[in-house]
Amino acid sequence: MPEVPWVEKYRPRRLRDVINQTKALEQVKAWIEAWLSGNPPKKKALILAGPPGSGKTTTVYAIAREYGFEIIELNASDDRTYEKVERYVQAAYTLDILGKRRKLIFLDEADNMEPSGAREIAKLIDRARNPIVMGANRYWEVPREVRNKAQIVQYKRLTQRDIIKGLVRILHAEGKTVPKDILYEIAKRANGDMRAAINDLQTVVSGGAGDAVEVLAYRDTEKSVFQALAQLFATDNAKKARMAVLGVDMFPHELLEWIDENLPYVYYRPGDIAKAYEALSRADIYLSRAQRTGNYGLWKYATDLMTAGVAVAGVKKKGFVRIYPPKTIKLLTESKAERSLRDSILKKIMKEMHMAKPEALETLNVLRAIFEYNPDMAAHFVVYLDLDLKEVEFITGDAERARTIWGKSMNIEKKLKERSRLEEHVRAAVEERREEKAVEEESEESEEEEVSEEELQRAEEEERVDKPKKKGKQATLFDFLGKS
């Protein structure tokens, strides 16, 4: 028998178990108490607005339980809903008098109402004798005529901490545990949606830890590391082994951890295991050298050793090998937003560096290392690839480091701008000078012509004078010589 969905099994029954919506709950309580005071609130409808899985429906059910209402739940996007609402509105008072439980009408998805339905619902709110509560993710998409007649109660997006609190509560109740990093990963990717988080938790707990990682971490990655490792461990061909890990979106040292974890299950002869580990430890040496020196070309040797080096180490077990994540796993997960960031970075790399996608992926890995260890060089890449801050954050995975690199890149950009301004300036000056020179030369040329005419005359005269001068000079010398 399939298990009851935990989202229903663990839906808080009481208001005080609803996590981190205190302000909203107070408003809802005050409003419902006004109904019970015999002096109904001015606005006879309530809109609970907020992100999915933040506790709106839960509130309605808990309030009904605590204040003794029966809930009539209807979907606002359903065309026939308003007819039903009308029936209940009519009947409600009578039922009340007959001592039956009071009814609370809950209309979910009020932001998906048809305009015609909205007009009817607005009319019904006017005539309502019992509380009408609506749920909506996008308040502004609730038709205006309905919105105007309702009081709004805003639900917050739950924080990661709230989500973890909710998940831990369920784990306690189930007597189950999951690794902390997986729990955090679930909370992170839920993005404030407790329902999504609880569903993920249930999948993970009922599936076992191996599946957990597969379900959570690798459903979006380029090529799953499970697939890659299965291929790697199935071959004793060096080239195939190298190929197996291409396209795995992972740092070499992370890949190394995965291989490290799974090696003992692949070889059964101790000598072979030892040989494989030797290849791994040499890979590790290359990796730390790469990190120390910034020579990331060494990554290639490291990757060769951990793939080809391991693949040829000996005789492997036949058949299916179950791949386990390393104990110290750093989950490489991606949300939709992260994925789109990564794609946009890849596109920039492909465009600027003229690369195909697999190469761009490798480059992204290299960039990650550079961004981790060499902020100055990273800043140049930011400018070169025209990355934005979000993309830099994605590459670094660390907001603070991203800001440092971003700051540096702004300086470079400023300098580049200054330089191009300067260049422009110098170029303009040179141009100006050249023009001036051209004008000068032109006038010089004409002056020269004039001068040369004069000079010509003078020269001619001089020539006449010169000769005797020269002669005179020579004569003097001769005279002198003669004299001496």
Ligand SMILES: Nc1ncnc2c1ncn2[C@@H]1O[C@H](COP(=O)(O)OP(=O)(O)OP(=O)(O)O)[C@@H](O)[C@H]1O
């Ligand atoms: N604030 C909360 N505290 C505890 N549990 C919560 C909270 N919010 C949601 N949950 C849990 O998440 C699941 C979904 O919650 P709920 O149905 O109240 O979401 P919702 O806000 O109505 O979402 P939607 O807008 O999608 O209808 C329930 O199982 C509930 O137990």
